[in-house]
Amino acid sequence: MTSDEALMLEFQGGSRAAFEELFARYHKPLYGFFRRRLNNPERAEDLAQETFLAVIRAASRYEPRALVRTYLCGIALKLLAAERRKFLTSSTSGQSAPEPKTDGTPDCVLWVRQALEKLDGTEREILMLREYEQLSYSDIAELLRIPVNTVRSKLFRSRLALKSYLESEEKNNPSPRASVRQPHPGRRGINEHE
Amino acid sequence: MAYFDGELPTERATEALSHLELCPECQTLAADFRVVSQELMAWEVESTEVGISSKINAALAERLQKRQAAKISWPRLENRVMTSRWVWAGALAIVCLAVGLKLTLTSRNQNENRSTAYPSMASIEQYLMPDRNAEIALARSAAPAAISSDAKILVLGWRGYETAIEGKNGFVCVVERSWGSPFNSADFWNPKVRVPMCFNPAAARSILPLTIKRTEMVLAGMSKAQMIDSIKAGFNNKELPAPAPGAMCYMMSRAGYLNDALGHYVPHLMFYFPLTDKSSWGADLPDSPVTLNPQFRDGPEPITEFVIPVGKWSDGTAAPVM
Numbered sequence: 001m002t003s004d005e006a007l008m009l010e011f012q013g014g015s016r017a018a019f020e021e022l023f024a025r026y027h028k029p030l031y032g033f034f035r036r037r038l039n040n041p042e043r044a045e046d047l048a049q050e051t052f053l054a055v056i057r058a059a060s061r062y063e064p065r066a067l068v069r070t071y072l073c074g075i076a077l078k079l080l081a082a083e084r085r086k087f088l089t090s091s092t093s094g095q096s097a098p099e100p101k102t103d104g105t106p107d108c109v110l111w112v113r114q115a116l117e118k119l120d121g122t123e124r125e126i127l128m129l130r131e132y133e134q135l136s137y138s139d140i141a142e143l144l145r146i147p148v149n150t151v152r153s154k155l156f157r158s159r160l161a162l163k164s165y166l167e168s169e170e171k172n173n174p175s176p177r178a179s180v181r182q183p184h185p186g187r188r189g190i191n192e193h194e
Numbered sequence: 195m196a197y198f199d200g201e202l203p204t205e206r207a208t209e210a211l212s213h214l215e216l217c218p219e220c221q222t223l224a225a226d227f228r229v230v231s232q233e234l235m236a237w238e239v240e241s242t243e244v245g246i247s248s249k250i251n252a253a254l255a256e257r258l259q260k261r262q263a264a265k266i267s268w269p270r271l272e273n274r275v276m277t278s279r280w281v282w283a284g285a286l287a288i289v290c291l292a293v294g295l296k297l298t299l300t301s302r303n304q305n306e307n308r309s310t311a312y313p314s315m316a317s318i319e320q321y322l323m324p325d326r327n328a329e330i331a332l333a334r335s336a337a338p339a340a341i342s343s344d345a346k347i348l349v350l351g352w353r354g355y356e357t358a359i360e361g362k363n364g365f366v367c368v369v370e371r372s373w374g375s376p377f378n379s380a381d382f383w384n385p386k387v388r389v390p391m392c393f394n395p396a397a398a399r400s401i402l403p404l405t406i407k408r409t410e411m412v413l414a415g416m417s418k419a420q421m422i423d424s425i426k427a428g429f430n431n432k433e434l435p436a437p438a439p440g441a442m443c444y445m446m447s448r449a450g451y452l453n454d455a456l457g458h459y460v461p462h463l464m465f466y467f468p469l470t471d472k473s474s475w476g477a478d479l480p481d482s483p484v485t486l487n488p489q490f491r492d493g494p495e496p497i498t499e500f501v502i503p504v505g506k507w508s509d510g511t512a513a514p515v516m
Contacts, residue, residue, distance in 0.1 A: 024481070036239060052250050112233060
């Protein structure tokens with residue numbers, strides 16, 4: 001399988017097929033990136049596409065210094081920041097924020113959203129970049145322009161916070177997250193040890 | 195926690211793994227963090243079937259056209275400007291010579307840097323793991339606990355691999371060292387390499403003997419050429435078996451160190467066959483998750499090895515995407 005970095009270089013050299021392969025590999029992860037951070041699926045799709053537009057525009061300047069995954073997350077984070085700024089401006093001019101969609105959303109997802117909402121913004125972003133985008137500590141540090149040790153400590157804190165939230169929720173209301181507690185198919189779940 | 199995230203270098207990961215085996219407090223914390231991780235993973239985003247948008251298509255076409263135009267414009271420019279072909283040819287030759295010389299030197303320096311990083315075997319102590327329990331834990335981390343907890347465990351000693359724990363399920367877990375790499379690998383003598391592998395019974399019978407043999411030859415001080423000859427002879431006289439049907443191996447440890455280029459790499463499974471065309475598995479084709487491992491390519495072993503990455507480390511936590 002051709003590496004992402006090799007594909008980027010092929011695209012830089014003029015290969016459309018290489019771009020299409022990168023799109024196939026990263027469209028869904030990028031959509032997921034925006035979808036988990038915005039409440040609007042259409043906007044998430046637009047921004048995923050805009051990330052690829054930015055890749056096309058910056059292709060001539062691309063240097064394989066980082067993993068393509070990290071490179072794309074860097075672009076996505078910038079687009080997200082711009083989107084949030086735009087949203088803040090439009091909010092102050094009278095438009096209301098979209099309400100989180102809850103219809104048909106599984107309880108386990110609602111719980112995760114609520115738990116993440118409780119974290120401080122940077123901690124939340126670090127945790128999400130680690131868990132969902134699977135970035136390394138150093139990549140997260142570079143993208144967010146913070147020291148690696150800060151990534152490490154905030155990650156630890158946010159996981160502890162989520163763990164406490166999980167425990168308190170379990171005490172108060174054990175049913176909503178029942179679906180999450182099922183072991184993953186094909187292997188023993190953590191909870192089987194309990 | 196850095197261990198949990200696969201962020202520790204091998205030595206420290208091994209120490210952490212070893213500590214984790216003995217520390218109930220850390221085990222609880224690790225289990226809690228895994229639950230948190232699993233809970234987070236429950237948030238799956240709905241799939242989107244949207245393809246490349248017309249906006250992207252247009253931008254793509256524009257960029258590719260510009261690139262094409264840039265390529266075409268050079269010969270035209272050349273026709274206009276080049277009044278004396280010989281003068282230009284001479285100048286071009288000088289430039290090429292200079293660039294070629296620079297590239298050759300740079301490339302040679304890079305190759306030398308890479309190939310001379312581990313030019314010969316280091317002292318044997320550097321390949322051994324002083325903490326036997328740490329090596330056992332590292333070997334076990336190759337496969338999910340459901341498999342490795344009942345597996346036979348081998349550890350490397352001064353005289354070769356020795357049985358540390360007898361198994362019950364026919365699997366054998368072992369931490370391979372750098373000499374398990376291809377003979378032309380720059381990491382062949384890299385003492386940092388630690389490759390946890392868990393062979394299924396078929397591979398334990400037919401592939402593990404290679405690991406054992408290579409190790410014996412290394413410890414006997416044989417040269418690479420002697421080892422290659424000996425392996426060829428071993429296959430010819432059937433001392434070394436062909437891969438048994440169904441031979442495979444788990445390599446799902448987050449604490450391994452495959453080589454300087456790959457580090458921990460990603461969790462994966464390996465499947466062994468007598469020499470087989472890679473097309474029979476669709477290996478290395480676009481979108482195929484199967485790759486042909488260069489492990490035995492151009493080597494003395496008549497073995498084909500396919501690799502399939504998996505999404506989780508052996509402890510069940512999510513692994514980076516390829």
